[in-house]
Amino acid sequence: MGPKGQPDPAGRGSAAATPEQRTEHLAPPLGIGMVGYAFMGAAHSQGWRTAGRVFDLPRRPVLSAVCGRDPAAVRVAADRLGWAAAETDWRALIARDDVDVVDICTPGDSHAEIAIAALEAGKHVLCEKPLANTVEEAEAMAAAAEAARARGQVAMVGFNYRRVPATALARRMVAEGRIGTLRHVRVAYLQDWLVDPDAPLTWRLRKESAGSGALGDLGAHIIDLAQYLTGERISGVSALTETFVRERPLAGGPSGGAARGQVTVDDAALFTARLPSGALASFEATRFASGRKNALRIELNGELGSLAFDLERLNELSFHDHTEPGVSAGFRRILVTEPDHPYLDAWWPPGHGLGYEHTFVHQARDLVHAIASGTGPDPSFADGLQVQRVLAAVEESAAKNSVYTTVPA
Amino acid sequence: MGPKGQPDPAGRGSAAATPEQRTEHLAPPLGIGMVGYAFMGAAHSQGWRTAGRVFDLPRRPVLSAVCGRDPAAVRVAADRLGWAAAETDWRALIARDDVDVVDICTPGDSHAEIAIAALEAGKHVLCEKPLANTVEEAEAMAAAAEAARARGQVAMVGFNYRRVPATALARRMVAEGRIGTLRHVRVAYLQDWLVDPDAPLTWRLRKESAGSGALGDLGAHIIDLAQYLTGERISGVSALTETFVRERPLAGGPSGGAARGQVTVDDAALFTARLPSGALASFEATRFASGRKNALRIELNGELGSLAFDLERLNELSFHDHTEPGVSAGFRRILVTEPDHPYLDAWWPPGHGLGYEHTFVHQARDLVHAIASGTGPDPSFADGLQVQRVLAAVEESAAKNSVYTTVPA
Amino acid sequence: MGPKGQPDPAGRGSAAATPEQRTEHLAPPLGIGMVGYAFMGAAHSQGWRTAGRVFDLPRRPVLSAVCGRDPAAVRVAADRLGWAAAETDWRALIARDDVDVVDICTPGDSHAEIAIAALEAGKHVLCEKPLANTVEEAEAMAAAAEAARARGQVAMVGFNYRRVPATALARRMVAEGRIGTLRHVRVAYLQDWLVDPDAPLTWRLRKESAGSGALGDLGAHIIDLAQYLTGERISGVSALTETFVRERPLAGGPSGGAARGQVTVDDAALFTARLPSGALASFEATRFASGRKNALRIELNGELGSLAFDLERLNELSFHDHTEPGVSAGFRRILVTEPDHPYLDAWWPPGHGLGYEHTFVHQARDLVHAIASGTGPDPSFADGLQVQRVLAAVEESAAKNSVYTTVPA
């Protein structure tokens, strides 16, 4: 049989390598089962396929099975994305012996049920963000993860932007004290794919499936990233949200058809926040920033220095060292591609940049290490729950005339 | 007597040019009297000295007299900055026959008294921003300006950042409809001169002299600029303010001395806002953003395009045309140095940039035109009053748990 | 047996998917055999592993075997990189039935022998750049490729920087006439890994293995890219070369040992050139540009517009449209991540950037299409030969006091 799970008609490729010859120096396998195979599923697949090819891992990820409702489509996806088997029922996927990790890439309304079932079945879990559509669901998930942790299981939330080498470097520099006492955090996640009022009404625009709009999709990322980078948890928020276009054509409807539906989520969310250290923060999440495609931007200002990042230039980190003499100080552009930068020792020579998908390779790597070592993971379901509580506080503040709303501990 | 108030001992320079020979093609003079000669006074002087050398003006600015309390110091300043006479009492300055325009460059607590007296004396007035330290003062000033307007007098507030060619171009493009329906305004004014906790307690850090801190100093600029660029007035705000360092060494105290005083103004102010069009806005003003020296940044996102500006690169305007095919669309960097850009026909060839001080040259130019034409000016004292009302709403919201606070019309 | 060519000791993963179930909708396999598995080998492996997972391909790449001299090391590399078999003799690799394409990732001194043997054995060939170490070798290779082409075989040179979406877009825009008559080409490839005079003397610094230094390694890339983007071939050159550090520690020698060897290649090469259209070009290749990690920069200026690219920001292309009114013209930053950009329809949503390694995925994709369609490939061995002739003209000019030296047609 041929390489990479591909059938090898004509018996080609069988000569030099047999499993027996090779097993000894290989790490033991770790079977992955993935639910959902759309955009996120494709990205996760690339992560699982690649992590063991690049990093030295204590367990070797094996793409055991993928799950989706349409039998023919999931079969095609399995072959395309490199999964050995296809399932149409996520319960069957969880039940498979060759699945050690359940990777949940579905919309938020199904996260709680699948994740809890997987944890109860003794599986490790990776769950896409936001953890859930409600605080209640997230609480149940965190409780399940806590219980499973006692059994040696790992449950991680897919805040993949922690795995950009530049953001991981920023975290390291903050932890090392390079920016000192924090004063300001300035975060925005700007996209523009809803600017056109005739963009269709997809599941992401319906509260029942997505939970919220830009807030949950983009806001969840920047809340987590801000908390990760600062090492602090948001104390409270004051928020505004808005839905600019309240009715859109039904997705899949006839082109030019009159059928339209209500947008039931926010198009944009802005909020200010306080951190326990006394720092002030501002957040903005929107899909209406014309020309900004994936501009997740974060800047931290501290007494000793500042850091700035923009996901549209993800191989770069800006750093200002305020302890230097002013005459030669300035924001420097660190090209985060050196061997001693996070994740980089396994990749290419300096200056040969990585892309978006590598965050999923790194996420896979980190999850495998967490499983093998029994520590972590970061971010845990408890971290995901806390992000959910911030999201809820944002919605509560927005509903109450922006009044400052404390985030429960 | 020599050129520009300089004595000409050897009688040199008297040969070829007599007033008689030259008067006919010269515009009639416009006498300027300036109160205050510190940083702002130096900048205004540069504006008055230069405007008539570069632009064709209907009236020719003459630097008649400058006023300050210390007789020796104001005399030196007059010679240095090019003012023909020096005064030590602003009432005497206003009373001078050779003063047509009173230019007020003092701290905010004296603006109202001087401006109202000057207007009542029949003078035109240019007043530095913020217009006043309180809404009440600003209302009195606006009323005085309104009364004076009926007598043909002009009263302008010194929001000089409207006079950067790039911001003026942005306003023109918004007015032409280049960005369409507005969705977002994102504004920050970031400086870092208070990061050091031992920076001294100057008048700018005392409520009685400065009115407020970053809010009035930087926030006033960005409120005015945002309203100018959008052509809209802020409906309401939700705000946070903070004083990070509450005690500082007294200015002028003995070095290393123990004498410290209370900082009675904000170090930073953040607020979100709504505009009548339905657009959302965010504002941040701070002097604690390490490494950001004068980063006034504004971005507007509309349905048809976006505009972005950063004062640290003041010769540039970023523009994204969302009506272009996506395949070749992107934020373009317009170098705002072409002859058909605002103010540029009088300056240097393309690519030969201007600086900060040119905003004062342009302000002088625009004020002279407003006086000659009897129209305008922009921004008027009424505009300054409205900014003051936004500032007051910010402080009120900050004092009331960030609750959304409407700005009175 | 488990997915992805990985043995599955515990028999896991065997359930749902058998080759029989899946074969019908899969494209027929295309067996790849790779010689060399260092930096380039790892990059090519990533390309071969991924191309069929992302793109719809007429043939399905199968990583049949990899070849290296050290049996244990090549075995480990095979497992790590995902190759089914390992060989220690490149002649054996060529002879394998399951190898349809021979991918040559060795130093330049072995390219000619391997490539010609592979072509004579009826295999398709992908050969890393520069095509060879001498014009004579390159001529023999081009002749072999020409002969093989008549037999339906494809021979491509690995100028992977043609496969950056941004450079491919630039080529498309030039071909569409967006920049008009060409006036200037400005190209540099700047790295800095030899700045330290104690960096070791590797094979890349010895003429017998590498052929030349920065010239062949970096210069070959920018010559090809300039010719590709302009659609023109360099007419003649005037060159300077220099070896700044003429002696270095022997690689692998004892740390701090006194053993040093001669650097026999150039550290930097600069040349000016003329193109048939009358345009002027400048080229610079160096490994001594401190702080520049992988700065391949190219700018084209034409009568109707300009294009600029920097490999350190490989998801971006700068474009100036000179036909626009000057008032709103400027270099725009096209984020080359839209679905209608080259290669992008198969990848992630807008703004989710790619990295260096994707050039190898795209190269694999393009080679598979060339093989399946029997057209192309671009760049052919003839193209590689022509680059070799430019390199030779550069060396000749440098040896003759920089005199302008014509490149043979």
Added chain:
Amino acid sequence: MGPKGQPDPAGRGSAAATPEQRTEHLAPPLGIGMVGYAFMGAAHSQGWRTAGRVFDLPRRPVLSAVCGRDPAAVRVAADRLGWAAAETDWRALIARDDVDVVDICTPGDSHAEIAIAALEAGKHVLCEKPLANTVEEAEAMAAAAEAARARGQVAMVGFNYRRVPATALARRMVAEGRIGTLRHVRVAYLQDWLVDPDAPLTWRLRKESAGSGALGDLGAHIIDLAQYLTGERISGVSALTETFVRERPLAGGPSGGAARGQVTVDDAALFTARLPSGALASFEATRFASGRKNALRIELNGELGSLAFDLERLNELSFHDHTEPGVSAGFRRILVTEPDHPYLDAWWPPGHGLGYEHTFVHQARDLVHAIASGTGPDPSFADGLQVQRVLAAVEESAAKNSVYTTVPA
């Protein structure tokens, strides 16, 4: 008589200040006489008017007289630009008692005659660049300057780009050893005002008036700047020049008229060079780089660091410190607006940028100091002569098939 050449009808402004009151603390005057009042004349006027208003100078510049051939036009220019008197014969200007410095802002073909006459008349001289149109003229000028120097006179060439704070800072950092042994200099001066083939045939496109084209106009600047920043003189060059558009409409001809004339200068010049230290350099000067308005760019790479500058962002200097750990190294953007940056202590607070014209203010400042101190000036006529020799070597190499051509010492 009114301030700065302005008549003061009605006796206004006469009250408080008499020369007697003020003379004591003023520096003694330094009379300036300027020849030519077009673009360069306006820029120099701004420099002379402003220098003494901003800097503490040992002599006080007085704008005594300006000279031009058209009596009415020069009279208007005098009033506009602030010159007390107008002359129509440069010999008369030189003869004036109130002229201590002759400032030559005419095309290059008249530089030698005027400068030599002024020096022989005992005047200090500031001469616009390039110093002359031929090496012979430049030699005569340098000889005259040398003779005059013995009499205490100063003769400076107007290479104003040495006076950008960022370039002056770069020079300081190079001199301090911040970049170590130099390896590369990369310089380009890119403009685009001749891209349109119907741009008119001005004096700048005629060899008899301008000497050369882009080479003398732009190339002279970058040769001087490269030599200034490195502290080295170019050893030899290898050059290509080209005239892309050989015929253009006569300036001032009827619009759409058929009258065209020959362009007799280069449109672009490219050359490579060697420096005595062993460093390699590349130069490009062109007026055909669409979208590049005034892009004078220079980058220096040394063993310890790199510096980069772009005149289109003249308040910034990029610096890479190669002695820092790679993990946090990168090109930093120094905003050259701090008080301890060159020239900046006299200007505005940090972040409040300067513009193009300030180079002329600084040039005036530096010339006044040179005159008062009897040292310098930099750049001297000898420096200007050396640049002229490089220009001549470029033309010689271009005429001889680009052969490497030594620059005479």
